Amino acid sequence: xxxxxxxxxxxxxxxxxxxxxxxxxxxxxxxxxxxxxxxxxxxxxxxxxxxxxxxxxxxxxxxxxxxxxxxxxxxxxxxxxxxxxxxxxxxxxxxxxxxxxxxxxxxxxxxxxxxxxxxxxxxxxxxxxxxxxxxxxxxxxxxxxxxxxxxxxxxxxxxxxxxxxxxxxxxxxxxxxxxxxxxxxxxxxxxxxxxxxxxxxxxxxxxxxxxxxxxxxxxxxxxxxxxxxxxxxxxxxxxxxxxxxxxxxxxxxxxxxxxxxxxxxxxxxxxxxxxxxxxxxxxxxxxxxxxxxxxxxxxxxxxxxxxxxxxxxxxxxxxxxxxxxxxxxx
Amino acid sequence: xxxxxxxxxxxxxxxxxxxxxxxxxxxxxxxxxxxxxxxxxxxxxxxxxxxxxxxxxxxxxxxxxxxxxxxxxxxxxxxxxxxxxxxxxxxxxxxxxxxxxxxxxxxxxxxxxxxxxxxxxxxxxxxxxxxxxxxxxxxxxxxxxxxxxxxxxxxxxxxxxxxxxxxxxxxxxxxxxxxxxxxxxxxxxxxxxxxxxxxxxxxxxxxxxxxxxxxxxxxxxxxxxxxxxxxxxxxxxxxxxxxxxxxxxxxxxxxxxxxxxxxxxxxxxxxxxxxxxxxxxxxxxxxxxxxxxxxxxxxxxxxxxxxxxxxxxxxxxxxxxxxxxxxxxx
Numbered sequence: 001x002x003x004x005x006x007x008x009x010x011x012x013x014x015x016x017x018x019x020x021x022x023x024x025x026x027x028x029x030x031x032x033x034x035x036x037x038x039x040x041x042x043x044x045x046x047x048x049x050x051x052x053x054x055x056x057x058x059x060x061x062x063x064x065x066x067x068x069x070x071x072x073x074x075x076x077x078x079x080x081x082x083x084x085x086x087x088x089x090x091x092x093x094x095x096x097x098x099x100x101x102x103x104x105x106x107x108x109x110x111x112x113x114x115x116x117x118x119x120x121x122x123x124x125x126x127x128x129x130x131x132x133x134x135x136x137x138x139x140x141x142x143x144x145x146x147x148x149x150x151x152x153x154x155x156x157x158x159x160x161x162x163x164x165x166x167x168x169x170x171x172x173x174x175x176x177x178x179x180x181x182x183x184x185x186x187x188x189x190x191x192x193x194x195x196x197x198x199x200x201x202x203x204x205x206x207x208x209x210x211x212x213x214x215x216x217x218x219x220x221x222x223x224x225x226x227x228x229x230x231x232x233x234x235x236x237x238x239x240x241x242x243x244x245x246x247x248x249x250x251x252x253x254x255x256x257x258x259x260x261x262x263x264x265x266x267x268x269x270x271x272x273x274x275x276x277x278x279x280x281x282x283x284x285x286x287x288x289x290x291x292x293x294x295x296x297x298x299x300x301x302x303x304x305x306x307x308x309x310x311x312x313x314x315x316x317x318x319x320x321x322x323x324x325x326x327x328x329x330x
Numbered sequence: 331x332x333x334x335x336x337x338x339x340x341x342x343x344x345x346x347x348x349x350x351x352x353x354x355x356x357x358x359x360x361x362x363x364x365x366x367x368x369x370x371x372x373x374x375x376x377x378x379x380x381x382x383x384x385x386x387x388x389x390x391x392x393x394x395x396x397x398x399x400x401x402x403x404x405x406x407x408x409x410x411x412x413x414x415x416x417x418x419x420x421x422x423x424x425x426x427x428x429x430x431x432x433x434x435x436x437x438x439x440x441x442x443x444x445x446x447x448x449x450x451x452x453x454x455x456x457x458x459x460x461x462x463x464x465x466x467x468x469x470x471x472x473x474x475x476x477x478x479x480x481x482x483x484x485x486x487x488x489x490x491x492x493x494x495x496x497x498x499x500x501x502x503x504x505x506x507x508x509x510x511x512x513x514x515x516x517x518x519x520x521x522x523x524x525x526x527x528x529x530x531x532x533x534x535x536x537x538x539x540x541x542x543x544x545x546x547x548x549x550x551x552x553x554x555x556x557x558x559x560x561x562x563x564x565x566x567x568x569x570x571x572x573x574x575x576x577x578x579x580x581x582x583x584x585x586x587x588x589x590x591x592x593x594x595x596x597x598x599x600x601x602x603x604x605x606x607x608x609x610x611x612x613x614x615x616x617x618x619x620x621x622x623x624x625x626x627x628x629x630x631x632x633x634x635x636x637x638x639x640x641x642x643x644x645x646x647x648x649x650x651x652x653x654x655x656x657x658x659x660x
Contacts, residue, residue: 013548013594014651018557038484039544040382040413040477045375051476052370053421057459083370091383091474127472129387132657136466142457144421144474146381147370154368214369218343227348264343321344327462 004102011130020128024106028113029092029123041124043089048149050085052076055142059328061108063181065173065193066266068141069112074197074266075217075330076145077119081202082213082269083154085147090116093127093142097135108139119197121145151206156232158211163300164278165236166271168201168285169194170244170293171221175263176252178329185256191249194267201288202269208281209274216268217330219321222261224270225306226320235305238298238318261308262321264329272300334432341460350458354436358443359422359453371454373419378479380415382406385472389658391438393511395503395523396596398471399438403445404527404596405547405660406475411532412543412599413484415477420446423457423472427465438469449527451475481536486562488541493630494608495566496601498531498615499524500574500623501551505593506582508659515586521579524597531618532599538611539604546598547660549651551627552591554600555636556650565635568628568648591638592651594659602630 009016054075061068073090080087092112096105116123177193179185198215216224221243225236245260253260267290273281278296285291306318339346384405391398403420410417422442426435446453507523509515528545546554551573555566575590583590597620603611608626615621636648 008657013553039409040380043379043381045379049373049375050370053423054457055423055459079369093383093385127384129385142472223343327338
């Protein structure tokens with residue numbers, strides 16, 4: 001039997017569009033809100049809302065620890081969570097090439113739906129566009145998220161010298177899992193992406209003296225710290241020996257010539273916390289599944305630089321990562 | 331001087347990403363909210379909110395009457411407007427291929443920003459992903475919209491026999507403008523897409539006895555009427571002689587073998603209105619720029635079919651358009 005594939009007619013707005021949406025999409029998104037599909041969905045929000053968007057272009061679409069569907073949910077849930085908002089509603093927009101395997105597409109949709117359920121968020125609106133063969137390579141997903149603000153964690157002015165820096169997970173697993181999956185380097189290994197929704201973990205720490213947080217995706221921890229430094233006028237001293245990283249991940253980064261601090265994560269947040277609450281936040285994070293490897297990795301200083309104290313006893317600047325890093329990593 | 335192009339490094343999350351966002355994006359989006367860029371934007375909403383998503387894959391990106399940037403704003407503003415919500419905030423997510431002209435990209439961004447200003451909506455969050463050459467054909471934009479519900483217009487149960495059907499603009503211009511732009515058929519002509527934001531027009535009629543509305547994009551008026559018929563259990567009798575369509579557009583549809591009722595519009599809404607308020611709604615629509623060609627084209631009946639009374643005196647079923655129609659039309 002020949003494989004079922006995506007056809008242009010699925011995106012045409014006619015009969016096949018209706019069947020596709022019913023059979024491949026709505027089957028998995030079993031929430032009530034989406035039943036009465038209109039051009040927009042009606043949702044209940046509070047006055048203070050957070051809103052975010054992210055497109056996902058990762059190749060390959062399936063990787064150790066997830067796929068583009070799961071990632072598209074985690075990425076947007078995490079953007080809301082690190083901004084101090086409780087994620088409530090997501091949109092889900094597919095762009096897929098004619099000829100794409102319907103079986104794989106359904107796996108991706110199912111995985112997104114399951115991840116949304118685990119995170120406790122409702123996917124309330126969607127869109128599907130089909131482009132001709134060659135119009136795109138495979139599949140692209142955009143998700144937007146709407147959440148209710150619990151505590152605004154985007155304010156750089158809150159950050160002051162003496163605040164501590166926590167990373168909530170061991171780093172560089174997502175980027176290296178993708179590299180292994182691509183198989184270009186002839187390396188083997190069993191590195192699973194850290195791809196995970198962080199909203200349940202983050203909700204445990206909002207009551208503490210958290211100053212700022214951001215998830216360390218494209219550009220990794222280095223990009224986050226440099227952006228904070230630029231915007232806040234403060235700096236960081238980070239201790240290499242405290243950075244949580246798996247031995248095999250560190251070795252692969254070393255072999256391939258990547259600085260683990262610049263490698264993308266999809267389940268790791270940088271948290272800036274007042275010294276007074278640092279231990280309580282760390283203990284709380286470590287009691288959660290996604291935060292069990294959390295570590296304090298350094299502190300905020302007045303000198304507007306990002307400095308790494310290396311294991312060998314040296315000091316080096318951590319700069320905003322230049323150039324293209326790993327393309328199509330998220 | 332060689333043309334400036336998009337590079338992979340723009341999407342890497344590092345230095346070039348920062349410069350690109352500042353120089354090409356934020357320059358045009360001069361609202362205060364986006365100044366403090368975080369992983370999510372903080373917005374003020376009411377309890378009753380509408381939320382929608384749409385991806386735009388149109389080829390060519392520039393066409394008579396607009397471009398993919400303008401279209402990406404109009405499409406989402408209109409989805410909110412026809413759902414009875416006042417559009418307030420938009421997201422704007424770019425996926426662009428390495429090698430794409432930066433000049434064209436900036437034109438697209440500028441056009442989106444101008445259209446948002448005209449519509450009175452704020453673009454509050456964004457994302458840029460760059461994929462390698464060949465990873466996509468050109469550029470894809472996703473916009474999501476958040477609006478405040480004025481009157482819920484998605485409820486099929488409100489529709490009853492005797493209600494009138496209004497189309498707010500002459501039809502089939504968008505689809506035919508794109509066909510001409512593609513130039514595959516060797517036809518010339520000056521057909522401008524109807525691409526426009528309908529929020530100002532729609533806000534004028536919410537106080538009347540509007541039962542339902544939807545914009546007639548992919549699949550055209552035929553798709554909208556058939557979807558309403560399917561969901562409501564009602565039917566329609568439409569009079570061909572009352573359908574507003576430009577002579578040159580009708581002739582081009584005829585020559586190319588398209589039913590104008592199935593051709594995409596980007597500035598035309600189907601409005602179902604109680605008979606009592608029909609004339610007032612029509613007069614109000616006609617007093618607006620985007621509604622000046624509005625016409626009553628038929629009425630709701632109990633018989634669950636969509637029937638066209640043709641100019642020649644016949645009757646034919648209007649079915650949900652089958653197949654692929656025009657790919658990449660929006």
